Amino acid sequence: xxxxxxxxxxxxxxxxxxxxxxxxxxxxxxxxxxxxxxxxxxxxxxxxxxxxxxxxxxxxxxxxxxxxxxxxxxxxxxxxxxxxxxxxxxxxxxxxxxxxxxxxxxxxxxxxxxxxxxxxxxxxxxxxxxxxxxxxxxxxxxxxxxxxxxxxxxxxxxxxxxxxxxx
Numbered sequence: 211x212x213x214x215x216x217x218x219x220x221x222x223x224x225x226x227x228x229x230x231x232x233x234x235x236x237x238x239x240x241x242x243x244x245x246x247x248x249x250x251x252x253x254x255x256x257x258x259x260x261x262x263x264x265x266x267x268x269x270x271x272x273x274x275x276x277x278x279x280x281x282x283x284x285x286x287x288x289x290x291x292x293x294x295x296x297x298x299x300x301x302x303x304x305x306x307x308x309x310x311x312x313x314x315x316x317x318x319x320x321x322x323x324x325x326x327x328x329x330x331x332x333x334x335x336x337x338x339x340x341x342x343x344x345x346x347x348x349x350x351x352x353x354x355x356x357x358x359x360x361x362x363x364x365x366x367x368x369x370x371x372x373x374x375x376x377x
Contacts, residue, residue: 258355259283260292260347263326265359265371267343274307275334279315281347282326283356290351291320297334298344305343307333313348336363 266278275297283292294313297305306314315331336343346358361371 258352260349261357262359265345268374276332278330280328285320285322293350295347
């Protein structure tokens with residue numbers, strides 16, 4: 211019995227000592243961790259260069275739209291990349307399926323090795339009286355100001371866009 215008591219005391223002592231040692235600090239997040247929410251656009255070099263190259267707009271039978279937008283931007287990492295694109299009505303209202311999103315389509319990471327790239331967003335409601343929308347891209351470092359594409363919703367195609375209406 212004495213032996214069991216010594217073993218129990220030794221085990222308890224080890225537990226006590228391990229609980230008393232200082233906690234190891236958590237490792238710092240790697241420098242490549244993206245921000246969890248977009249922050250306001252900081253001033254960059256003043257040359258916004260997230261360009262919209264092509265737009266394919268598809269209207270579903272239910273009336274909502276899916277936009278496939280091709281963007282080119284010289285992404286250089288988490289500090290400077292194309293972080294979103296918008297579809298705008300003629301009055302400047304951003305049309306987006308998620309009102310809480312900062313953009314029609316939020317882009318969550320850099321595309322350094324994929325240029326240009328195409329990303330899609332469905333569920334975009336465009337009012338029936340709107341016959342034209344504008345598509346623009348956003349650059350995390352420099353904001354808006356790159357090349358935009360105007361989409362005429364009354365014609366099947368035009369400069370840098372195509373339109374499809376599903377039956």
